Amino acid sequence: MAAVICEVVYRGIFQKNLAARIVRGIVLSARKSGRWGIAFGRYGDSPQRNGIPAKDFAIVADTKEELEQNMARYEPKHVDVTIVVDDTLAKGVESWAWYGLQPINRLTVPNGTVLMTSVQRVDDLLRDIHKKDAPYKLSLIRAKASFSGLWVYKEDHTEVRILGALAKIAPSFLTLDGVCEAIREMEWGSDLKIESAKKAYARLETREVKITEGNAEVPYSFEMPKWWEMREGVTIPAIPVGKPKEDGKGYVPERNPYFKKYTTRSMRPVINFDTCVKCTLCWIQCPDSCFDVMPDGTYDANMEACCGCGVCEAVCPVEQCITMVNESVFEDNASQWEMWRKDKGAYQTWMTQKIGDKKATVRSHGFRFRGQYEEELKSDLDSGGVEITAGIPGENAQHKTA
């Protein structure tokens, strides 16, 4: 191995600056370690959208010639290290420039590493990560996903902890000293950040993943239109109008068959159909038209279309009728309404468990008010800071009826 290729898989916009810092940090650390490096984004991901998975790449090589050889590619076809900065991406990615779902470890070479920030247990993560036909390593940095936005950055040290971990994973390319020196020179560097990188280096948890382990599900895909099926000019068939749910009641729209939002989502709404007052607000205010109208007048969030923005929870007038819950605690994309219709008692138990888990309902998806990130980071950085509670299910709750 004379070059190490890294990809950073991240949530578009939310983690754009984070990913940029990581790949630039890799390149500078490589220089400080006497190697050559380059960083670039994936063309097809631009223009990015909040939440839609995107990728940046960084390549480090022993010599300039080897670096140039790797630069001659449009984008790497395989990578030594897959860096994942949000563990809900473990379910796979459907990026802008891709049809269907790619397993998160798809580009990872045999015996390569998937490096992930997560507070989940390894067994739980392996329920999400697809099986691979070659063994690889799963390395974990214990931290919550770091989400912020384009302009205000959340200084939770995630970028330097990734760099410290990389020095452990690929020591012949990035030395810990090189990483520390690079961090010192960055405009966002500090002595405290160097300490964080060293801690991440020392504490990295790594585990071999066997070919028998992982999610056995076949990733979602579909038949793409063939070039000879395309129409003259650049015309695209329109989507047919939808139909009633059943017996002429309710309404289910037809949807774009070629782009699903399964992996755009980092949270999803859990609905209490028993307390729903049928006010229509979630349905009418949903930018993704994800709510199907049920025959009884309630609304079911269709998981193929929900991107997890949380507007439905914000507009719902009834407290805890709609609650956004972290995507990682769900096993499938089945209809909640059907589950509720089949067995109301069982649904109540399931729902109470999902919305009762504080760790899964706390939300930090970008800027809510000035000073918020500082508040979130008050306690120790190793656990990703304190949990923010403002508005979750929160500041909007004051308008709600119990």
Next chain:
Amino acid sequence: MAETTTFTNATQILEPFRGVKKVTLEEYFTSGHRTCQGCESALVMKLMVKASGPRTIVLGSTGCMYVANTTYYTTPWVVPWMHTQLGSSGSAALGTAAGLKALMRKGKMKSEPINVIAFCGDGGGADMGLGAISATLTHKEYNSLILLYDNESYANTDIQLSGMTPYGAHTTFSPPGRAKRIIHTRWKKNMAGMMAAGHPECRYVATVCASYAVEMMNKVRRALTIGGPTFIHSLDPCPKGWDYDPMLSHELGELAIETGLFPLYEVEDGVVKYYGKTRAIVEGRARKPVREYLLKQGRFAHFTEEDLEYFQKKVDETWEKWEIPAVIPFRRLDATRAALDTK
């Protein structure tokens, strides 16, 4: 679906939805677009065609609602939609309306009123396409609606500032620095006011916000029913460019209205009518301080107290000094007022 009597200006008669429960269930802009989490502009598209119904042609100039909605041979549109160039939403609207009319006159198409809606972003509409929109609004014999979805930047290409970007906002072109805090020092254009004041034969101009979905749809229905060239300006909170948690999209829309920053009104045949929360403000309800709106967005996170005060003062002016508050920035000379008053 009734029609007005004259063939030349026949429009669909779209009665207003009387309450949210009466809104049509059908979606004509459906799921599977690649917009951001919490995209209000996607919501505007959905509500716009929900309001106009199935006999509608939509034209879209370049911007988020083109790029994110029709990517890689896929679409969420149910009604016919066509892309047009960045500055040409006005031309496309007029040309399509004229084309339909010609085809119907020649008997090549069944004669029926078809809604023509062209949408544009603030970059495509208020900056580049302003001339073409203005020209279209003078062609009174063609029925078309131009809907400006205003997310206050060139959001598709990662947030460059436009003529509609508010004072002081952080964009790719106006990053606040240590030496200079406020880079963008221009005040936003007043698009709806400009369109209403400058086009005497345009019979309908309105401002809308998708946080008030039913009212928004009813303004679209009113515009299409009145016919001729019409114009609607929609303010769309943008989680990507304004930098906030997507969950707040709806709330920020409400705050823009409640702070008096963005007034809701319609101008029908030259008569200004405020509606919704804006009407309450006109009738005396206190405006919320703009800081409640500004400090929820990362793009204003660098504002000092001084900046917040300046912003508030500018908004106050639109309400206290303008002859038609928050609509038209004209002020009468005191002498003129005196002369008129004594007449």
